[in-house]
Amino acid sequence: SQQGEEDPQALSIQEGENATMNCSYKTSINNLQWYRQNSGRGLVHLILIRSNEREKHSGRLRVTLDTSKKSSSLLITASRAADTASYFCARLETSGSRLTFGEGTQLTVNP
Amino acid sequence: DVKVTQSSRYLVKRTGEKVFLECVQDMDHENMFWYRQDPGLGLRLIYFSYDVKMKEKGDIPEGYSVSREKKERFSLILESASTNQTSMYLCASSSLGAPPNTGELFFGEGSRLTVL
Numbered sequence: 001s002q003q004g005e006e007d008p009q010a011l012s013i014q015e016g017e018n019a020t021m022n023c024s025y026k027t028s029i030n031n032l033q034w035y036r037q038n039s040g041r042g043l044v045h046l047i048l049i050r051s052n053e054r055e056k057h058s059g060r061l062r063v064t065l066d067t068s069k070k071s072s073s074l075l076i077t078a079s080r081a082a083d084t085a086s087y088f089c090a091r092l093e094t095s096g097s098r099l100t101f102g103e104g105t106q107l108t109v110n111p
Numbered sequence: 112d113v114k115v116t117q118s119s120r121y122l123v124k125r126t127g128e129k130v131f132l133e134c135v136q137d138m139d140h141e142n143m144f145w146y147r148q149d150p151g152l153g154l155r156l157i158y159f160s161y162d163v164k165m166k167e168k169g170d171i172p173e174g175y176s177v178s179r180e181k182k183e184r185f186s187l188i189l190e191s192a193s194t195n196q197t198s199m200y201l202c203a204s205s206s207l208g209a210p211p212n213t214g215e216l217f218f219g220e221g222s223r224l225t226v227l
Contacts, residue, residue: 033214035216041221042219043216088153099216103152
């Protein structure tokens with residue numbers, strides 16, 4: 001498959017714990033982006049990391065990118081019940097101008 | 112804030128009907144996209160457009176067509192709906208912007224289509 005692979009497919013944690021989601025891909029990328037989707041709603045952009053960056057922070061989010069391993073991870077620290085959602089990685093390939101999405105990780109944060 | 116509006120949140124249609132899904136964005140974005148989302152398959156690109164009256168096939172264009180007569184509006188058309196087109200349809204837009212294009216997408220709330 002040319003799509004990104006995400007794991008785990010589902011993750012259930014307790015409020016206050018950290019959540020880590022991983023994304024792998026197969027081709028060279030320009031950047032990699034993470035999106036969030038609440039149940040039955042559209043996707044919302046969270047954070048973007050460029051191919052020449054290794055780590056990026058935004059509030060409780062931390063994204064890392066390892067281009068040698070063609071993988072990225074999204075860490076949500078001190079999770080809250082409101083973080084319950086599906087999280088998708090999407091990559092912008094160097095050869096193209098459109099995003100390709102992974103299949104997503106369903107995160108459940110239990111109060 | 113960017114707003115992408117999809118005209119219908121929920122639709123129920125019968126097999127063989129012609130279905131129009133409308134999408135409007137208010138940020139003067141050049142690029143517009145139609146995805147469908149199915150459990151276990153993620154988001155798959157149906158069609159996209161980089162300019163008025165321009166369209167490009169995505170990964171799964173069969174059974175669909177699109178129309179972009181105005182910059183702000185991108186319509187998805189199912190000429191003859193079939194049950195396997197039951198899905199969540201997501202419209203998105205992005206700015207061409209200054210290079211490098213970030214590709215960040217702004218999504219609508221989705222249209223859940225059921226074909227009986």
